[in-house]
Amino acid sequence: MSCGEFELIARYFNRVTSSRRDVEKGIGDDCALLNVPEKQTLAISTDTLVEGIHFLRDIHPADLGYKALAVNLSDLAAMGADPAWLTLALTLPDVDEAWLKAFSDSLFELLDYYDMQLIGGDTTRGPRSLTLGIHGLVPAGRALRRSGARPGDWIYVTGSLGDSAAGLALLQHRVRITDPAVHEALIKRHLRPMPRILQGQALRNLASAAIDISDGLISDLGHILKASECGARVNIDALPLSSVLRDHFEPEQVLRWALSGGEDYELCFTVPEINRGALDVALGRLGVPYTCIGQLAPESEGLTLLQDGKPVTLKLKGFDHFDAR
Amino acid sequence: MSCGEFELIARYFNRVTSSRRDVEKGIGDDCALLNVPEKQTLAISTDTLVEGIHFLRDIHPADLGYKALAVNLSDLAAMGADPAWLTLALTLPDVDEAWLKAFSDSLFELLDYYDMQLIGGDTTRGPRSLTLGIHGLVPAGRALRRSGARPGDWIYVTGSLGDSAAGLALLQHRVRITDPAVHEALIKRHLRPMPRILQGQALRNLASAAIDISDGLISDLGHILKASECGARVNIDALPLSSVLRDHFEPEQVLRWALSGGEDYELCFTVPEINRGALDVALGRLGVPYTCIGQLAPESEGLTLLQDGKPVTLKLKGFDHFDAR
Structure with a gap:
């Protein structure tokens, strides 16, 4: 050489x-x-x-x-x-x-x-x-952390969830899609995630806790819950899903990607009730949607997923490099 | 798993x-x-x-x-x-x-x-x-750098050179030695290098340039020469060689290890004439030998190796991960 x-x-x-x-x-x-x-x-x-x-x-x-x-x-x-x-x-x-x-x-x-x-x-x-x-x-003193969330705080995510996992599945030929524009859009979400830098900075004085979603919503929200000693109720009907995802895949598959697909690189954060108005002012002008998906609960409740207002049990796991996967 | x-x-x-x-x-x-x-x-x-x-x-x-x-x-x-x-x-x-x-x-x-x-x-x-x-x-402002050396400054190294390369050769069975204590001592020099943290700190006000020897003396001194726009005369008779190295291997092999074996993790540094007295005070009490091996020269002279006071040419190269090695 x-x-x-x-x-x-x-x-x-x-x-x-x-x-x-x-x-x-x-x-x-x-x-x-x-x-x-x-x-x-x-x-x-x-x-x-x-x-x-x-x-x-x-x-x-x-x-x-x-x-x-x-x-x-x-x-x-x-x-x-x-x-x-x-x-x-x-x-x-x-x-x-x-x-x-x-x-x-x-x-x-x-x-x-x-x-x-x-x-x-x-x-x-x-x-x-x-x-x-x-x-x-x-x-100094204004960094967002995983700890700091309290029961009653609202849980939010930026952008939409699951698109990156769908993009990866397309790249690996595990699923198929006929529309080339949709195909390309989902693959782009996997290969070119947009780091939510401006959103993170805007949340400095507003969020009680924050994490980025790399391993999947359930896994990463779990880190906030553990560090903050909280439980949570997540409305899976409220999860932000892109129309391309909803229109082209089965609901169960979409839900699995959104909850545990990973590599979304969206922010998951919690906001006390008193800051919700200020949140809309701070994030509203940044051009990326953000969605309330649930509320923190006492630690003893653990993590509950709600569908049509009722608890549901799903078998899902976050990405773990040393797991069988 | x-x-x-x-x-x-x-x-x-x-x-x-x-x-x-x-x-x-x-x-x-x-x-x-x-x-x-x-x-x-x-x-x-x-x-x-x-x-x-x-x-x-x-x-x-x-x-x-x-x-x-x-x-x-x-x-x-x-x-x-x-x-x-x-x-x-x-x-x-x-x-x-x-x-x-x-x-x-x-x-x-x-x-x-x-x-x-x-x-x-x-x-x-x-x-x-x-x-x-x-x-x-x-x-602030007191970090040692590769640049800053001037023609006339003296070139020093800490410790002894080549032991680590000999230890590696022993580990790879490229050379042999019968005395188990010597064998172990050289291997230890390869596996357990002593970072010269105290020496580096003591040199903050004294050295005009410094580098650690990871790729071999010639290669790393070369970085100082390039950054400082200097040449150098190095007396290879003055190179600090451990007695175990001198007693157990051929002089040519020892010289090759000392000049280009690499992984010595000793410091090579340059000191203006005016600081040589202070250098002896600062490094003398730290318990690790240090040796003057030559002097910086104008850039146009390049790097000259001297043996018995006369220039010699040796074929040597520093460690380069993308080279044929």
Whole structure:
């Protein structure tokens, strides 16, 4: 192989497209040097994506570059944080310049959109995988957390649920659809999730708890319930479902995707009664729908799903990488 | 597989052995929340270790847990930073509890030694690899960098060079040694490198440039030369070589290991003439030898190796993951 590691990194990832004032030294030394502004708290999250587990072998590198960053941005959104810096550890089986160009172009396009800077990383040879470390800033004391919700708070989700899971099923040929526009729309929801950064920031003073939906609504709402020591009643009739999903698949399948399909990258958050008016003002102008799907209950009640106002039992599980799946 | 991902993480990695005051929220939410003290700059580095490339398949998990952190600490040392927080992204082919226990025990022992806190990460299924994100703090404006060296500055290294490469050669049965104590000592230098954290901090006001030796002296000194726009004269007779290395291997082999074997995790740094006295005071009391191996020259001279005072040409290369090796 003719292209050395350092040269490779320099060519595709050492672009100074954004140059943030809080970055004292970016790529090019043993560490990056960063200055956190006064009265700001640093929010850090790390995600690994492994080929064959988190993304399909035939995914287009541009889609992978976008999605890898978007799912990490979604973690910042869930804390109400402002995106700032990224580290990228890239493990590749070989040096494929077309792949690298498409991947990095797409990654940098999204970085630029959020005025983020790539501050470092590592490139290694091995089975294809990526680990991103994302760093955001949030005013001190105002980060959204999973804890903090109380019985009586209302449960909301942004956007619609289940489309991404339907898109994945289409990509894996587990389901079929004849209308090419619908096919494409659902696949796009899987490959190009929109991190709800603005919504997270708008919720800083309003939500009592928040999480992003990566493993599926039931699983991720469960994390809020556990951290906040609450139960919940969720009206499954109220779940926001896109018309393409409702029009083209069986209701039971749609419900399973919406509750436990995962990879929605919408926000699930809770709001005290007193903040509901302010919520409509804050989120109403952002152009993404948000829907009340239930209410928190005492912890002893656990999680109850209601259909036509009556409790129902469904066999569903969130995504767990070490499960049989 | 019976053990869920979340439970697995909780059991082995969610230990609150160290609880730093600057950690507002550690593991357990979408992001960790950290507060950087005033007048401190954040130093961040990321390293990936892939099985079969960066560590041998049969490495003991305790050695891997130690070394993965130690090599990242070495990057902080090279900046003169104080270790603070770690993120760990762990990809594993299966859930092996004995492996996890040994790995995490060893990792936490070293974390505790440096009063560091594990603040988050990710666990995924796939070919075994690790990506660590290390975060340190350094007083504003005082970080060591690769740039800043000037012609005339003296070149130093800590400790001795080449032992780690010899240890790796022993582990891979590429060389043999009969004395079991020597055998063990060299292997230990490969598996348990000592990050030069105290030395890095002591150098903050004294060194004009610094780097840690991960790819081999020639390669890493080359990074200083490039960043500082200097050349260098290195006396290869002055290279610090351990007596075990000199006593048991051919001089040419020893030299190759010392110059380009890599994974020494010693510091290579440059010091202006005026600071040499202060250097002896600052490093002398830390118990680790340090050796002057040459002097910086104008950039036009390039890198010259001197043996018996005369220039010599050697065919050597640093470690490059995408090279033929």
